[in-house]
Amino acid sequence: MSRPGFVLEVDERTPSLLVHQGEGFRLEKFPLGTRVIYPPDSLPGIRDLDAAIRHALLNPHGTPPLPELLRPDMRLTIVFDDISLPLPQMRPPDIRGRIIEHVLELAAAAGVDDVELLAANALHRRMTPAELKRAVGDRVFRAFFPKHLRNHDAEDPDGMTHLGLTRHGEDVEINKRAAESDLLVYVNITLTAMSGGPKSVAVGLGSYKSLKHHHNVHTLRHSTSFNDPPNSAMHHSYHRMAKVVEDHVKVFTIETTLNGDNFPEATKFLQKREWEWNLRDQASLLAFKKANEMTPLKLRREIWQRNDAPFGVTGIHAGDPKEVHPLTLANVHRQQLTEIDGQADIGVWGLPFLCPYNVNSIMNPILVMSLGLGYFFNLYRNKPIVRQGGVAIFYHPMQNDFHQIHHPSYIDFFEEVLTQTTDQQAIESKFEKQFAEDPWYTHLYRNSYAYHGVHPLYMWYWGAHAMEHLGDVIFVGADRKAAARMGFRSASTLADALEMAKDTVGGSPSITYQHTPPATLADVR
């Protein structure tokens, strides 16, 4: 039986607490009275995954069993979540590949010949052949790549179909092959409450023309939080779009959820509660910390990126997306939700080495911003863990370093735009069109492994709600110039950061530290 989430109040006996900081971590002594939110213990994974997959496909929610939806002359498209999920990458075999194998077996049994596999990478970079192979498994890769296993291309002038408008006038444009399929099977991994459900097809196979209706400053400011779909304007838009998709294409979704096993056996202590570290854990931690600090950054980055997570699968549900997703969300909450009473003056988050957009890549300053003020700040239901006008303190080195192939428009955004303004609305009105329609970025998105030209702007909008809500943002350990470029202050230590925060929240602030990873969704009462 896994223990539920837990809120610790720091007292004299509380040991130093682990705080992630890029490719490393600190052991931090928090002020007395600091509340620390821990996620529930990792749930046990499903033992017989193949049986669970079979069961889900044969006993779906809201649709007939998958075999009954398959027929020989049909056009079947299997779509799967891209490299941005899960985080870290899952230790092979990836659950997507296992599910796809089952779907393909049923399709073969039904005599379906016209089968294509698509990575739902939306405006993300294309997955490399090696990354595709890892996601779908060796056998599927060999059978389908490259002709029938490919990345979605949101800029293919002949590859997109406009399905219509939502009742709010939002364009719904998705991949043509998917739109023209008799059945679209979507294989999903829902890591946080923002993913899956109506988002999968409408966003994962969408275009800029479609995405701009919800990936904008206004919508993100009104998504409070985007991990709480009923209160997320972004999800309201997804639902409207999913309705248009549903009117045109039959979607059979298979959603999975994972437990909190983020770290392999050798570094398992990183997800233990600190006071439960035994002598061996403590020795391992100190040795690991020392070795990590002595390793050159490039090598350290590579080592952390190779950290495959031994995730357990906690749920597999298939069928009609509308019926499946609530079950998925319940599983996510079971693993991540921790209740806490009231907001604090200061919220603290340690930002790890990875976000959805730097898998096998570099966490550049804009991604650090989006991870902190976007993803982590929004890991709440009801209310943010910090009060309106409070202070957010994030830990990350925030090196001014960019992946030249993956993030070309990020470099220009950082150098050209953020030097002029950090105002999200000004950026949206003045620069979004330029970045979104720049032929070079489009070329690199389509033919190289670059994120779409508009993607850095989306990441900047990702923090829109937090930036409107917070009185100050301080990054501990960050490159001062990089932080200043983005309008943030930087501090060397927590003590310095708290001193700086005094200007905003006074001398005796209440503090909440959201302890993650593994992901913790705070239910703030």
Next chain:
Amino acid sequence: MMLALQYKNSPVKYLTARGVTSTRIGSRFTSAVAGNLAPLQLTQLPVPDLPGRGWVRLRPLLSGICGSDLAMLTGRSSPYLTPLVSTPFVPGHEVVAVTLDDAPDLPKGSRVVVDPVLSCAARGLRLCPACAEGRQSRCIAVTSGGLAPGLQTGYCGDTGGGWGKQMVAHRSQLHVVPEGVRDELAVLAEPLACAIHAVRRVALPAGATVVVIGAGTVGLLTILALREYTEVGGIHVVAKHRHQQVRARQLGATEVIEPARAARAVRRLTGGSLESPVMGAEYLLGGADVTFECTGGGGLDTALRLTRAGGTVVLSGMPSTGVDLTPLWFRELHLVGAYATDSGGVPEADGGRQGDFDRALDLVGRAPLDGFVDARYPLTRWREAVGHAADAGRLGTVKVAFDLAEI
């Protein structure tokens, strides 16, 4: 006798300075080299004789220190130029002065600026084909006639120069400074005329996209000339220092760009793609229609890499470094030189000509150039002056000048 700075031929000092400033580390010490290794000395010299009819004596008031002067003092000027000068000489070709003699249409005491080109008229020669066309900067006689060789006043052993208390100039070189134009603006007439000349060297269609590399005196005045005399669209300026960026914007730059991000920024502004070779700087497939190289240094390499296929690169700064010409070949670029000034070329339809200096004197009094000459030194502090000029960008200065009214 008069006090003057004299440049002497010194191969040892020239080579030493060249050796030091040609290295990456040494180039950081250009100001120290200019002040200490330059073959320049403050000395008492006989006042220059009048070479002939049409010549007058001048008493300089202000004389600027130009990038080409600094190149000469730091060993970065090309040996190509050595036959075109006559050592020893008194440098200084950006001069505002008072005439000390009467000329037929110019009474003594007139305040003038000097067009330094020593072409056929000044040398008492029959006009060469270039001079006959009003293209004095292309004169073929700069080593002939009754004067010692010298492409310009300030490089000729017979005329003196602006860095001395007295000099001589031919009437054809003199342009009267309009009433109300202060000396510190008038001294900018020569570099402004050069900038106007550079802008007139190429066809610049309305709406063309222009990049200006460098925002020292030449670059800034080129922006001014582009905005005044053309209808180009975006003028994107690569400027290293903060004060240069501010001034470039004031003069009409559309965007100012730091050198390190020039390629990316110009690509974003003009389109095309960015390519990264295994060695050397990034370049564009695409880029500006016309690029003005105004640094006299590595800017030419940048200019060639940022200009679109079929586009034009104008070489305004005196070149001092070698460069990979592959983009010139591959992109079929036009490389256009822009040296000094002329009187306007072939007469226009109405029979008149408006020379570069005429335009410059018209513009200099009404352009926002206040504060451009913000460092004035007496000749006795010449080491500080040239050191300051060599480091002007970093020190927040545009133009350093000698104040000849001071001792």
